[in-house]
Amino acid sequence: MPFDFDSLRPPSPFLNDSHRQWRDALRKFVERELMPHATEWDEAGAVPREVFTKAGAFGLLGAGYPEEYGGWREGYDRFHGIVTSEELARLGAGGVTAALMVHGIGLPPLIARGSDEMKARVAPAVLKGEKQISLAITEPDAGSDVAAISTRAERRGDLYIVNGSKTYITGGMTSHYFTTAVRTNGEGASGVSLLLIEADRKGVSRTPLKKQGWWASDTASIYFDNVEIPAENLIGGENQGFAGIMVNFNSERLGLASGATALSRVCIEEAANWAQRRKTFGKRLADHQVIRHKIAEMVQRVNTTTAYLEHCAWRVQNGEAPVADLCLLKVQASETLEFCARQAMQILGGGGYMRGGRIERIYREVRVNAIGGGSEEIMRDLAARQLGL
Numbered sequence: 001m002p003f004d005f006d007s008l009r010p011p012s013p014f015l016n017d018s019h020r021q022w023r024d025a026l027r028k029f030v031e032r033e034l035m036p037h038a039t040e041w042d043e044a045g046a047v048p049r050e051v052f053t054k055a056g057a058f059g060l061l062g063a064g065y066p067e068e069y070g071g072w073r074e075g076y077d078r079f080h081g082i083v084t085s086e087e088l089a090r091l092g093a094g095g096v097t098a099a100l101m102v103h104g105i106g107l108p109p110l111i112a113r114g115s116d117e118m119k120a121r122v123a124p125a126v127l128k129g130e131k132q133i134s135l136a137i138t139e140p141d142a143g144s145d146v147a148a149i150s151t152r153a154e155r156r157g158d159l160y161i162v163n164g165s166k167t168y169i170t171g172g173m174t175s176h177y178f179t180t181a182v183r184t185n186g187e188g189a190s191g192v193s194l195l196l197i198e199a200d201r202k203g204v205s206r207t208p209l210k211k212q213g214w215w216a217s218d219t220a221s222i223y224f225d226n227v228e229i230p231a232e233n234l235i236g237g238e239n240q241g242f243a244g245i246m247v248n249f250n251s252e253r254l255g256l257a258s259g260a261t262a263l264s265r266v267c268i269e270e271a272a273n274w275a276q277r278r279k280t281f282g283k284r285l286a287d288h289q290v291i292r293h294k295i296a297e298m299v300q301r302v303n304t305t306t307a308y309l310e311h312c313a314w315r316v317q318n319g320e321a322p323v324a325d326l327c328l329l330k331v332q333a334s335e336t337l338e339f340c341a342r343q344a345m346q347i348l349g350g351g352g353y354m355r356g357g358r359i360e361r362i363y364r365e366v367r368v369n370a371i372g373g374g375s376e377e378i379m380r381d382l383a384a385r386q387l388g389l
């Protein structure tokens with residue numbers, strides 16, 4: 001029996017016709033425009049610019065964003081977001097997804113807290129795929145400890161003067177805007193603001209970083225040397241940026257968890273199909289109990305994670321902010337992915353180790369899922385504190 005991505009997904013009580021229509025349309029777009037090129041783009045280290053405008057015209061970039069800026073959100077809910085993550089995960093190329101969807105972490109703070117003028121200035125071109133926006137929080141001396149950032153923005157008249165640096169920024173080399181965490185007051189969370197910084201401002205420079213996976217998505221260090229930014233580029237109130245960053249993290253974690261869960265399903269698809277074709281010692285791999293059990297355990301873990309994911313999404317959809325569960329879900333999803341990537345790689349044998357296949361790529365993307373958007377240790381600790389420990 002062929003194992004395909006769809007038959008591996010347990011029936012969901014949360015999905016309706018609108019989700020199914022979005023999935024059908026998006027799948028056609030992915031199969032036509034992205035799937036045939038995913039390996040080539042990952043190897044080349046970039047997604048061509050015209051793919052962004054195609055994704056914009058199709059409505060992928062604008063999904064969930066206000067209509068007045070060129071998005072669509074009539075009838076859109078968290079489960080459309082899960083469908084989007086799943087369909088993009090079928091590429092088995094997290095770098096392509098990270099490149100195309102980087103505005104998914106850079107734009108929401110601006111939409112939620114930016115001025116109307118700023119939203120009208122920035123959002124339409126981003127949602128059309130003509131411009132790109134990144135989220136710039138991490139610094140060489142402040143990763144997990146976001147409240148320790150030291151990039152300073154000093155107010156001088158109508159300007160902020162920005163000095164400091166950011167690192168590991170997705171889209172850092174190619175983005176036109178950075179939603180940037182800056183220090184506008186004393187130490188700690190209460191001195192952090194969010195500032196929109198245009199990449200072409202005098203004093204902004206950037207250098208590319210090479211990494212283990214996600215090759216299609218560029219990553220950079222960014223330097224700010226006396227960069228003058230108009231005060232109207234402040235996103236939300238001064239010294240109130242930390243709350244905005246935290247709210248953004250909730251959505252990012254749900255998105256990362258759904259992507260990791262779908263990648264885990266790709267691992268089962270590849271491993272189970274191979275196990276039914278490949279023969280060793282006179283029988284199919286799937287007929288060896290050890291291999292059968294590996295696949296059964298992958299299904300067991302992915303189905304468990306899917307149930308947790310959908311339950312968290314349902315709670316968020318109903319207005320809750322279940323921070324502890326979102327943190328634990330992210331850990332559950334990245335650990336599931338780590339397990340499934342290992343098992344799939346092992347079942348594929350030497351072939352799995354060869355470049356150009358989905359499993360080899362996914363295996364190299366495990367750690368970014370376990371670290372980016374909040375590492376497993378930090379997620380567990382935050383959850384424990386939220387639970388009152």
Ligand SMILES: Cc1cc2nc3c(=O)[nH]c(=O)nc-3n(C[C@H](O)[C@H](O)[C@H](O)COP(=O)(O)OP(=O)(O)OC[C@H]3O[C@@H](n4cnc5c(N)ncnc54)[C@H](O)[C@@H]3O)c2cc1C
Pocket residue numbers: 134135136137138142143144145167168169170171211214219368371372373374375376377378381
């Ligand atoms: C490919 C990639 C893309 C990224 N994209 C972006 C981006 O677009 N924008 C952005 O702002 N950032 C981005 N990041 C940065 C990412 O968010 C950070 O790497 C992450 O928050 C961890 O920070 P750090 O790397 O400085 O690790 P550290 O904070 O130095 O932690 C190192 C290790 O120590 C552990 N640790 C730290 N503190 C504790 C503690 N209190 N208790 C127990 N263990 C602890 C951590 O879990 C981790 O395992 C990206 C990272 C990667 C790898």
